[in-house]
Amino acid sequence: MKDRALMGLLVLAGIGIGMVSGRILDSGAAHAMPMMSQKSMSCHMPQSKSPGDEQMQRAMMTMMSSNRSMTLTGDQDRDFMRMMIPHHEAAIAMARVESSKGKRQELRSVAHDIIASQQKEIRQMRAWLHEWYGE
Numbered sequence: 139m140k141d142r143a144l145m146g147l148l149v150l151a152g153i154g155i156g157m158v159s160g161r162i163l164d165s166g167a168a169h170a171m172p173m174m175s176q177k178s179m180s181c182h183m184p185q186s187k188s189p190g191d192e193q194m195q196r197a198m199m200t201m202m203s204s205n206r207s208m209t210l211t212g213d214q215d216r217d218f219m220r221m222m223i224p225h226h227e228a229a230i231a232m233a234r235v236e237s238s239k240g241k242r243q244e245l246r247s248v249a250h251d252i253i254a255s256q257q258k259e260i261r262q263m264r265a266w267l268h269e270w271y272g273e
Contacts, residue, residue, distance in 0.1 A: 190239040197231035200224070216271055219263040226256040 204224040210217050233249035233256075240246045267273040 188239075190235045193235045194232045197228040197235075200231075201228035213271075216267070219267055220273075223260055223263055226260050230256050230260075 201224045205221055208220060211220075230253050233252040236249040237246050237253070240249065
């Protein structure tokens with residue numbers, strides 16, 4: 139059951155990027171989508187059953203809030219990196235919860251890999267944002 143809950147949260151993380159950006163890409167064309175308030179987003183989150191669930195949901199809400207307040211530039215590469223950084227940060231926060239509270243060694247191992255790989259990707263994207271866009 140916990141595996142299903144974790145998988146559900148990971149799927150929501152991916153979907154959340156599209157929802158909070160206010161755009162959905164369909165065959166290369168962006169279509170406006172109504173923005174969701176933080177209150178309405180929390181209604182779509184599964185009910186917490188443990189302190190670990192609450193920590194993972196806070197990570198998701200932080201990512202959603204960050205992306206919701208972002209101003210898109212129209213530069214696909216720049217916007218991708220600016221949106222992926224909070225997405226990766228949320229994944230790292232969730233992986234830390236799994237690493238400390240998870241019972242299955244296989245998932246704790248995946249969590250450690252997520253932390254290492256996504257920290258590296260965040261550093262790379264931040265370097266590119268600075269080099270290419272002065273951010």
